[in-house]
Amino acid sequence: MKIEIPGYVKGLMDQLNQNRYECYIVGGAVRSLLLDLPVHDYDLTTNALPEQMKEVFASYKTIETGVKHGTLTVLSAHHPVEITTYRKDSAYQDHRHPDAVQFTSAIEEDCARRDFTINAFCYNEQDGLRDFFHGKEDLEKHILRCIGDPEQRFDEDALRILRAVRFAAQLHFQIEENTKQAIFHKKELLSYISLERIHEEWNGFLHADTCSTYLKEYLEVFTLFFPELHSISNFDTVLQQVDAAGPDANIRMAILLQDILDPSSILKRLKYPNDAIKQIKAMVQQKDAVLTDRISLRKFLSSYPADPAPYLAYRSALNPSFPSDVVQSLYASVIQDNDCVSLNQLNVRGNDLTVLGYQGKEISDTLQELLQAVMEEKVPNKKEKLIAYIKTR
Numbered sequence: 001m002k003i004e005i006p007g008y009v010k011g012l013m014d015q016l017n018q019n020r021y022e023c024y025i026v027g028g029a030v031r032s033l034l035l036d037l038p039v040h041d042y043d044l045t046t047n048a049l050p051e052q053m054k055e056v057f058a059s060y061k062t063i064e065t066g067v068k069h070g071t072l073t074v075l076s077a078h079h080p081v082e083i084t085t086y087r088k089d090s091a092y093q094d095h096r097h098p099d100a101v102q103f104t105s106a107i108e109e110d111c112a113r114r115d116f117t118i119n120a121f122c123y124n125e126q127d128g129l130r131d132f133f134h135g136k137e138d139l140e141k142h143i144l145r146c147i148g149d150p151e152q153r154f155d156e157d158a159l160r161i162l163r164a165v166r167f168a169a170q171l172h173f174q175i176e177e178n179t180k181q182a183i184f185h186k187k188e189l190l191s192y193i194s195l196e197r198i199h200e201e202w203n204g205f206l207h208a209d210t211c212s213t214y215l216k217e218y219l220e221v222f223t224l225f226f227p228e229l230h231s232i233s234n235f236d237t238v239l240q241q242v243d244a245a246g247p248d249a250n251i252r253m254a255i256l257l258q259d260i261l262d263p264s265s266i267l268k269r270l271k272y273p274n275d276a277i278k279q280i281k282a283m284v285q286q287k288d289a290v291l292t293d294r295i296s297l298r299k300f301l302s303s304y305p306a307d308p309a310p311y312l313a314y315r316s317a318l319n320p321s322f323p324s325d326v327v328q329s330l331y332a333s334v335i336q337d338n339d340c341v342s343l344n345q346l347n348v349r350g351n352d353l354t355v356l357g358y359q360g361k362e363i364s365d366t367l368q369e370l371l372q373a374v375m376e377e378k379v380p381n382k383k384e385k386l387i388a389y390i391k392t393r
Contacts, residue, residue: 001129003033008037008077009042012057013124016083019056021048023083024107024122024130031118033128034139035171044083044242045122047105053083068103086110095158095192108132114161115153117145144173150182158189160297162201165218169208173260187221199271200223206249212239228266232256251310254283255317279306283314291327297334298375301341309314340374340381348386356387366390 005013005025010356016023026045029131033039048056053072054064063073063080070085088102088109104110107130111120117135129136133147142166146153154161161183168175175183190198202222203213213227215222216239222308223229232238238255245251257263263284267277282305290296304311308331333339340346348370350363358366370390374381379389 002125003030005124005125006042009044011082012044012076012081012083015056015333016048016053017126018049021046021052021056022107022159023048023163024124024127026122026205027114027119030121030123030129031135033123034121034136034285042081044081045086045107045110046083047086047102047107048318049085051203053316054087058327064336070103081129087113089113089156095155097191098190109322112147113383114147115157115163117147117165120147125246138176142171142173143176144168144171144179145176146179146182150179151186153180154186154189154317158186158252159193159197159201161187161190161221162193162198162205164215165207165214165221166208169205169211169214172210183218183221187224190221190224195225195269195271202226202270203249207247208251211252212242212248215239228260229256233259241317244320245313248310248313250280251283251314254280254314257284258287258318279310279331282306283311286311287318291330292323293335294330296329297330297378298339299339301331301334302371302375309374340371346371346374347380347381347387350367352383352387353390355391369393 001068003025009183010172013023013025023044023046025042027043029039029042033295047054050067050072051069054062054067057074061075063075065071065073066082066084070087070244071082072084073080073082075081086104086107086109088104088106089112090197107122111122111130111132114120117133118136120131120133120135138145144164146164161311164175164179164183167173170278182339192237202225205214208214216235220227235256238258241255242252245255253276257266262281264277264281269281272280286300286304293302301308312322312324316324321370334341346367348365348367353363370379370386373379375387379385
């Protein structure tokens with residue numbers, strides 16, 4: 001078979017070949033090409049040692065952040081491409097990292113250290129597809145299977161437990177029975193994995209179309225770092241809502257946390273970034289907001305700190321009868337007419353109130369009062385009208 005290789009990748013492979021080194025595209029890129037999925041990153045592997053790679057690519061801009069582990073990042077036509085020397089397995093002590101990096105000259109040994117059969121492909125134009133562990137057969141049958149002994153694979157790197165479930169969910173694959181049993185048997189090893197890395201896998205999992213099926217099947221695994229899942233009432237209904245939300249990880253997290261009054265501590269523990277915490281918390285706390293008319297929508301927009309589009313998807317997922325189209329139409333009108341929903345849009349400033357004798361907290365309280373009055377259509381957003389309003393109230 002022949003795979004189309006982008007020019008910026010082929011140029012690097014040719015450069016290594018011209019210097020009498022082997023080079024293959026490896027891992028996820030080959031899997032995605034075989035599945036006719038988009039490839040986001042091309043990783044290369046070679047029998048050239050790191051110092052030899054640096055000589056081969058002396059005329060390129062390179063980044064040596066992973067060079068002690070055998071990886072050199074080379075910029076080719078502005079694309080960063082990681083090129084790694086063939087490696088073989090060594091002992092693991094912390095269920096995450098090998099004790100030492102051992103280079104090898106055999107591509108098969110390099111592929112043997114990888115996690116799953118469908119991630120152990122390698123390809124170049126000279127040799128075509130090399131598949132030492134029957135990954136293509138598993139790909140065709142939609143099966144995810146560890147290379148070798150799955151318990152040993154998870155012992156070496158416990159993050160593979162979550163990677164297995166994420167890959168299966170993203171690809172709509174079944175996890176092979178021995179691999180599945182090992183996931184449950186070795187799940188406690190996730191305690192060795194940093195929450196930052198767990199967050200990456202969890203977030204990727206929530207983006208998968210079919211995550212609800214796997215969330216239910218592997219609940220015992222996920223509750224090791226997210227025990228609050230156990231307290232969800234009407235779990236099957238919540239899973240239906242997760243499906244209805246579509247592949248948006250933040251909306252789906254807000255659905256899972258819908259009954260938590262303030263989910264901030266959970267989100268911080270799971271290493272969510274501040275902007276995601278802000279959005280998810282706002283969705284949860286506004287899950288019952290009334291948005292039936294323009295005034296209620298203005299008040300909502302005044303207090304909601306993020307783009308309302310995900311919020312409307314969240315509400316629709318929670319309740320299929322939520323009038324999303326009506327709210328979207330109202331929202332479009334509010335934006336088009338530049339309705340006042342924030343202090344920045346209010347046509348009175350703190351200095352105007354100072355002239356009238358207001359001081360300190362009086363100023364901020366009065367501005368908020370005026371904003372509410374404008375949103376409720378008690379007074380137009382015009383300076384003279386606003387000042388007259390506060391003088392007569």
